[in-house]
Amino acid sequence: MKSIAVIGGGVAGMEAAAKLSKMGFSVTLIEKTNQLGGKLNKWHALFPSRRPADEVLNGLKTRVQLGINILLNTEVEHIENDDDGFAIALNQNRMITAHAILLATGFDIFDAGKKEEYGHGIYDNVITSVELEKAFRSGAVKTLQGKTPKKIAFIHCVGSRDEKAGNPHCSKVCCVTGVKQAIELKEMIPDSEIYMFYLDLRMFGRHFEELYKEAQVKHHIQFIRGRLSEAFENQDHTVMIKIEDTLIARPLKMNVDLLVLLVGMQPSGSINKIIHDLELEKEKDGFLKQADKHLAPHKTNIPGVFVIGAASGPKTIEETVNEAGAVTFEIADYLQNKIATKILKNENSFI
C-alpha cells in the first residue's frame, strides 16, 4: 500500500487526509500541537454565513477518525528524499517513511506587536481579531477594565499589504472577517458605535458583498477609508487613534474604548526546516511556490511533494477544502505514474 505523510493537522490536512484514506492510501497525519483543527479551534463563527466554527471542525473530525495514523505533538525534524520516497525523522526519535508528502502547514498570524505604534501588548484595550474571536467564544466582549465597550474601531490590513512589516501581500480574508466581527459586536452591544478603517474593501467571495451592505444599511457601521498612523492610551484606558481620512485628505483623531487590529496571514515559520531539507522553492513573499499556478497549483518544484491550503498563500476555508479534494487526484496520479515508470524500468532492465 502506498503511504502518504500529511504534514499539518488543520483544515487542509484533515480534509486531505480523510480523502486520501478513503481512496485506499496509508495516511499519516502529523500535527505539532496536541489537537487537530489548527486555528479553527480559536474561531467562533465563519464568514459570510456566521456558521459556528465548531460545526465545521466537528465535521472534519468525524471524517478523519477512520484508518488514519494521527500523530499529535509531533514535529518533523528532518526529511530525506530518494528514489523510493521520503524518510521523515520526527521528534522523540521516531521515523516514518512515505511515498509522497503533502504539506498542509497553513500560516502564521501576524504578530501585531511588530506594528509598535499601534500598542498591541502595551495598551490595555488594543486587541487583535483573533483575540476578539476568543472573546466571542467566551460569550462576552469587555475592556480590560471589565466595561462593555461602546465605541469600537477596527483597523484593516494590520501586517498585510505592508512592506515595512515585511508582508507586501494581501491576506484576503481579513476584510470580510472584520465586517463579520463588526456585525457580531453590534448585535452583542446594540448601542455601540463601530468604525472600520480600511485601505480598500476586497469583498471577492460569494455573499461577501451582501454582508458588507448589511453592515452599513442594517447595523449602521461606519466605513472610513484611512490608515492608522498611531495609537495611544488615555488616562481612562481608552485608546486615542490618529488616522488620515484619505477620501477627504484630513487627519482624524478619535477616542475609542476598544481598538481591534485585523491581523493578516503570513508564511508559517515552522516549515523552514522542511523547506531547507527538501529544497523547496518559495515565492518572494515567503509562501511556498506552486509548480504551475494555473495547471499544477498543488505541486511543488520537488516531485512527490504537494502543497495545499494557506501554505501556498492566504486562502479561505472553502478554497482549502476544495484544494484538499483536488490534491488527492494529483497524489494518486503521481503514485500511479511512479509505479508505471518503475515497472517499465524493471522490464527494460530485464530485457
Add this chain to the structure above:
Amino acid sequence: MKIEGKKRLWREYQKEIAEDHYYFARSCVRQQIFPGAEQICVKILQHDLGRDVFDDPGHTTCTGIGYHTDVVQLETIMTVVARQFSLMTNAGYENFAVSCITSFGIYTEILETWHHFPETEEKTREYLRKATGREFKIPVNLAHTSDIFYKFRHEIAQKSRYKLINHNTGEPLRVVEHIGCHYAKMFPHKGVGGAEYPYVLAGLAEALGGEIVDYPERRHCCGFGFRQYVVKANRGYSISASKIKLESMKPYKPDLIVTNCPGCTVFLDRWQYAISEMEGKTYGDNGQGIPVLTFEELTAVCLGYSPWEIGLQMHNVGPEPLLRKMGVPFDPSRKYLGAGGKNIGIPEKPKVLVVE
C-alpha cells in the same frame, strides 16, 4: 498600560555604547540657548564618571539645520561630517560622542548611507582630500551623549545626592521624557529602546528615582520641526504643536520634562511662556510652568551641582518648584549672578507665568 510589553521592546532595542575615550562633538545651538548644559555634560563625564573626553575646539557645526531646511546639499554635509571624523582620527579617538540630537541623526544617516552606497563614501573622501588634504577613519562607536548617561545611569544614581523623589512625601516625581525626532525615528535600532517607546531618558530618570508618565501625545512633535519654526510664517504651527503636548500631559501632573534635544528643550520651555502671554494658560502648579531640563542639567542637579552654576536661570520656566520638591538647597539671590559673582541681568517678569 502593560509595562511588560514595553520591556519586551526595550530588550530588542539595545545598542553598543563605548565604555570610555570619547571625541566630543558639540552642538552649534546648545551653547547659545542653554550654555551650561554642554559644559556640565563634559564635567560630569570627566570628573564624576572619570571618563576621558576630548573637547575639541577645532570642529564646526555639522550643518544639520541647513541640511534639513534645504540650504545645504547632501555632498556638502557629508564632506563636513568627514572633516569632523578626520579631526577625531587625528586626535587619536575612535568613539564619537554627539551632543546634539540632530547632529546624531546626521552622523547616523551619513554612516548608513556610506554603508549601503560605498561610492558616496569614496566620493566624500575625494572631496575632503581635495578641499583640505585630510583623511579619516569611520568611528568605531557612535553615541549620543544621552546614550552614555544611560549606560552609566546606575553609577550616576549611586553618586547622586538628590533623587527624583518628593522629599516631603517620599513619592517618586512624575517625569515626562521627550526624545528628539532625529534620535531614533529614522533608525530605530540606533536608539536605546527604539523609536516608539524610547528608553534612553526613561531609563535614566527611573534610575534616579522618578516615575515615567506616558501620556497620549507623547510622540507628538515638540514644536520645533525645523520648518515650523525656521520659516517665520510657520511659527503658529510650532506653538500649536507644543500646546497639544502640554495640554495632553497636564492631567498627569508632571513634575518635570526631561529632554535630549536642543530644539525640544527650547520649545517646550519657551512656548509655555508664550502660551501664558497669548492665552493666559499655564501648565504647572500655582500659575507656574512645568520645568524643562536637559538630561545633563537634571543629572547635574541630582549630583549636587548648583542650579545656577549649570545655567537653570536661562530657562523661561523657573526650576524652583522642582528643586524644592527634590529638597535641593539653592540661594535665590545668586540666581542671576554669573561667573565671579558678576550680575548677568534680571529678566523682566512675565505677565501671567509665575517665575520666582
